[in-house]
Amino acid sequence: MNQGSFIDAIVWFIMLTILFYLNREIEIMRLVGEIEGYLRLYKAVRDKALATTLADFKSVISKKGVEGIDIKLVEKRIKDLVELVFISPTDLDPFGIVRKIKHLLLTSEKTLKKELKSFVPSASDAEIENTLNLLEATRALNFIYKVVNHIYMIGRKFKSLWILMQLDAQLPFITEEVRALEGAIEAFSKGLPVGDSVGPIVAASLIRKYCKQEEIIEEVENTIIAKGVFKNRIIYVIKAKGPGGTVGHLDDALEWVINNAGRVDAIITVDAALKLEGEETGSVAEGFGVAIGGIGVEKFNIEELATKHNVPLYAVLIKMSEEEALSVIDEKLYEGIEKAIANVERFIKTRTPENGIIAIIGVGNTIGVAP
Amino acid sequence: MSEEVLARMRRKFFPLYLIGLLASLIFLAHLVLNYIYTGKEQYLTLSMLTGLFSAYLAYSLAKLLRTKIPIYSYRKVVRCTQCGYEEEAEAKGGEILFENAGSCPKCGGEMIVQKIYRKKQLKGILG
Known part of the structure; x- marks a missing residue:
């Protein structure tokens, strides 16, 4: 049987090298x-x-x-x-x-x-x-x-x-x-609201439901604080001042609330959160801690304030993709907003004492959202 | 817009795929006829290879034609705070959520912008 010459082997080797x-x-x-x-x-x-x-x-x-x-x-x-x-x-x-x-x-x-x-x-x-x-x-x-x-x-x-x-x-x-x-x-x-505006939209809805126009103040630049009453509790709703595209100074506003109200019994943050592939847009998750993105300065300051005053931190997250968070708000997210409002109300009713003082923070860019 | 750029880039391949597919199908028919009339096996081998190439081109063309690009429009819903009457219209920009939007045509109550959202529609790659 002819097994091929040495030259054949070399040719094959060169051809293989060229192929690779x-x-x-x-x-x-x-x-x-x-x-x-x-x-x-x-x-x-x-x-x-x-x-x-x-x-x-x-x-x-x-x-x-x-x-x-x-x-x-x-x-x-x-x-x-x-x-x-x-x-x-x-x-x-x-x-x-x-x-x-x-x-x-x-x-x-x-x-x-x-x-x-x-x-x-x-x-x-x-x-x-x-x-x-x-x-x-x-x-x-x-x-x-x-x-x-x-x-x-x-x-x-x-x-x-x-x-x-x-x-x-x-x-x-x-x-x-x-x-x-x-x-x-x-x-x-x-100048239209984006997906990230869900936090300010929840806050604005709560302001419309439970706060009077004259109780809305701007003590901190670009940030509004509205005082209202819900189920025998005093609520302070904090959000960036709309309708410009700003995220406000939520930590400074919370500090103002704590200093002026004397105490706060719970802090509830509502924010947009990135969903994982397969998760539904507009689904709502609840949690403990401060729901706030960005560099982390405001998150750090709110955590510091909560720890110093021994205040529990509750969070409500509305899920969406990164594209949805920055684009004009999707219709599905309004269902998430309704669910988030219901969650905030449930937290207040079940987790805070009667006559308590609660700070609700709507986190996010408030573009196209009044007040 | 990025979808449109991608679509524009992909659209360039459409004539290439179409001409390639037609040419390979004609060549395939020629090879098959040659095999039928001559019975030579090399025509059969070549026609199999050409058939595979034609199938690949047909698949690429179908994939290209199936591509849809999203077109967005912006809508607003205004609602009467008293009777709940709703109207939907195009949002042209500058609308503000929860701002006054005139008076209700039914009861004369205050209408506010209740929703602003984007609506997605899909368009074929060839327009």
Whole structure:
């Protein structure tokens, strides 16, 4: 039987090597094509977001009839603000870092508002807040595009299959986030409530049901506190002041309530929560603790206050996807809002003493929600 | 919008798949006829391979045609605080939840914006 010569074996070996090499090259080509497609998508969304932000601010300028303004300068400033960077305080010594982050957030927010207001002094707070929200979403989209492009270019430069594969595996999650931010651009430019507004909508519904107009005060900037009565308990409903796109200063408002009421017997927070795939949009979960997202400054401060005054913390969560949280509110979420209101009322009836004082906090962006 | 960009990118492949499928089907028919008239097995082998390729193209084309892109519209529901009468209309932007929306055409009571939401509709990739 002819078993083949040594030369045959070498030829086979070379052919196999070439095949393996080609397979790798084809795989890289496939990944590059796929990533480039997504990058084109991210760039298109980023560019549209920037155009929307500019158009929105220009419409505020023309609506207010501001004269003698250099539109090119405004455009340049808006483009510069999209590249804005927030530098987190150092955590080498973490003691007091929450205070430092809060200081950074407050001062940067104030400065940005002041700068935008300097272009259109007659613009309302809601208009400035909506433009700031648009800017924030555009900045996030710009950052995502740049980071994905950076990793892609490094992977391509070094022909690294592993870098490209890792990036490709992350793309579905990144695309989900891009779609969410894209929905936010649409919502903020129209000034309509988003999925994340469910907390403020629950709070506004409770204010309409149990509080009088004259009992609504704004002791803390951008945040309203409404006092009312429910089942022989005094309730303080706290939410960001609408209808501008703001999240308020809920921790400061709670501190004001505790200092003025003397005590609080329960703190109930209502917020949007990210659902897992397979979970129903608008389903409601209850829990213990502070339901609040973001960097964690307000969460930390509310937990500190609750611990200091020995107040139980209850939470009501309305489930939704990331895209639903940032896009104009879905109809299904109104069912969740009804359930959340019923849960808050049940908590008050069953878990708090008669004549008790209860703080209810509607957490989230209050865009398009009054008061 | 991102869905539209994706759809636009995928739509580019539509003529490619269609022409490819038609060409491969014609080639397949030619091979099958050759096999029937000559009885040579290499035509059968080639027609099997071409058949597989045609099936792949047909599957890709069907997948492309099945793709739907969501189109969103915005709606608002205004409700009378006294008699509960409701009206639904398009939300053009700038509407505020729980704000006054005029008086009720039935009882003259105060109408408020009770709901603002987005409605999803699906559209085929070819429009």
